Amino acid sequence: MIYSASPLAVIIFFVFVAAVLGISFYFAKRTKSSKGYFAAGGTIPWAVNGIAFAGDYLSAASFLGICGMIAIAGFDGFLYSIGYLAGWIVAMFVIAEPFKRLGKYTFTDALDSKFNSKGIQLMAGISTLIVSLFYLIPQMVGAGALVTPLLGLPHWVGVVIVGGIVIFIVSTAGMKSTTYVQFLKGTLLVIFSFVVVVLVLNKGITKNPSEDYHQFITMTASEAEASGYTITGEHTDNGRTFVEAENEGTRTWWELKTVRGKEVLFETLSITEDAEGNQLYNGAPKEEERFYSVGHVSEIIQDEISVDETGPLGPFRFLSTLEDSTVVRFPSLIFEHEGEKIQLWYQEETPGSKVLRPGLKFKVDEGSTPISKLNFVSLMLALFFGTAALPHILIRYYTVPTPGAARKSTIVAITTIGFFYILTLYLGLGAMINGVIDVESSNMAAPLLARYFGPVLFAVISAIAFATVLGTVSGLIVASSGAVAHDFISNFLGTKLDDRKKVLAGKIAAVAVGLIAILLGILFKGMNVAYLVGWAFAVAASANLPSILMLLFWKRTTAQGIIASIITGIVSALGIIMLSPDMFIRYGLAPEKAPFPLSNPGIISIPLSFLALIIASLLTQKKAGEKVSQEVN
């Protein structure tokens, strides 16, 4: 799609960025100690910390990725909301308070609290860096996706802008400024998402989303011939037939179906790329704007009667009406045709009852296999156990004064995040039926839905989304810089750094991690950010959670067991991801050639990590002599 910058959006965006930088400057003057830099001095009130938790957690994955996935895959996208929220249960009931009691600045502090082991310090620090980088990738991808419609700039520019601002924020003021940025954007994100949902419900469901929504052409073969179309190519895929038709020098792709004995052509969206990399959008250069945003309802059944529009609907009635209606989705396929690469999106009428239950993305129903079901279970397992193992979430327990405050801030976070995740269902479905989906990037569904309701809302929502990325990336970079300065340089290498030098080392690390994140954000352009975060959760759940849980609840845990668990978790989770069908697509290879059939590693890597910890701990009982009490407290 072609996006042009809205002056209002640009102004509001820069006001937000200025506010964020202002907060950073303000706190930079007050942050002198390492305790202040890495843990905000442990002085953040629990209510503020709770909202900041939400601001930290409601990242690009939640706002951009989940809404986008719901917009294209319905309920399957909402499964991410459910899984992400459920993960907080582990954090709240099992991790929050013990973690606060154990550590000082970083995740490693807690793991190493009873052992003082160089191996733990090194491996936990590495694990923090890897998980944070995995989590950073989708945030940067989201930043790039946002900047295109907001400022009319290329994807990579967005990544560089976010990277640059965040490096500045983190390298100036650390955790306190990060906390208040997250608090601000968390509050605004929930409020304005609620506003968009109210507008979606107030509008209800309509067959014609807007006056300028593209009316997709359907014509019989004889009508096409009479209009001057000539069939110039054909491709079949999974029983579907697509034909290339040329008219007045423009070649477009159509789906060919037989309806009541007649051959009928249905318009599709397509991007054709020749050997030199030149692209045509629906047969024309992108600038001609023949590539449309999509998503509509073809039949609406309200109270068992077919209607053209429903008018305002309540939240439950919206869902039940949509379930009885028929949605036109645009699945995609990619194929080669006469030396050209074709990416095509075709219309698929989907009953609402299928949209609002599992199966459109995760193959657990029609067309499922044992592997596809295992993949789904693996994802849900990683989401459940991943949250409590994310270093940038865990360090937030050090910013509050007491374990009780850690618990209370987690509850504030769950309430805020839970409310937001219910909103994501309406945001995603609203995008699905209101013709705002950019098929090239599902990540933009929520901001484009806001644009559907007016430029002001779009500008505010986009600026908040940008701040969302800023806040989350800031938190991740603080966690990473803590791993380098505190865990690696100070603890592992034993370099004696005074407070000022420790903060300086953290800032240098923040710049380095930020630069790596910028590079990865550019490389992973186009992938759904919620899906990418699913991988970060899997790596975190595999590398970190077994160690945390066993340290807390198994008295025979040893330092060697923890080290073995972290190494096994990282290697197995990363190995499975790198050899997965999804990564093979990324490598430009056929996914069926991937040596490992699962794309979500959790179901293999989490048990392996537990197993490694148990075996290594049992083997090193006498040697290490390091038993921890069942109650580390």
Next chain:
Amino acid sequence: MDHSSSTPFNEGADVIKFKTRIGIILFFIYAAVYGVFVAINTILPQSMKINVLFGLNLAIFYGFLLIILAIIMGLIYNAVCSRKERQYEESNL
């Protein structure tokens, strides 16, 4: 090596033990409810289209339930733990 907390605080061992036990019990309850949800999605996906309440199918209803249940259980957990902490503080005055 200094791994001590960044801020000082004082808690009784009994209070900690109590809160840990309550937390684990609530965790297993929620994990079971979540596990059933994943199992239904995997083994009986067709049952997710059954209309349950307010015109919502089982998939949506169960999804909302999991989110709201997490909030309610969190509030219960906090209320119970806070009461215990208050009792401890009062007994140590």
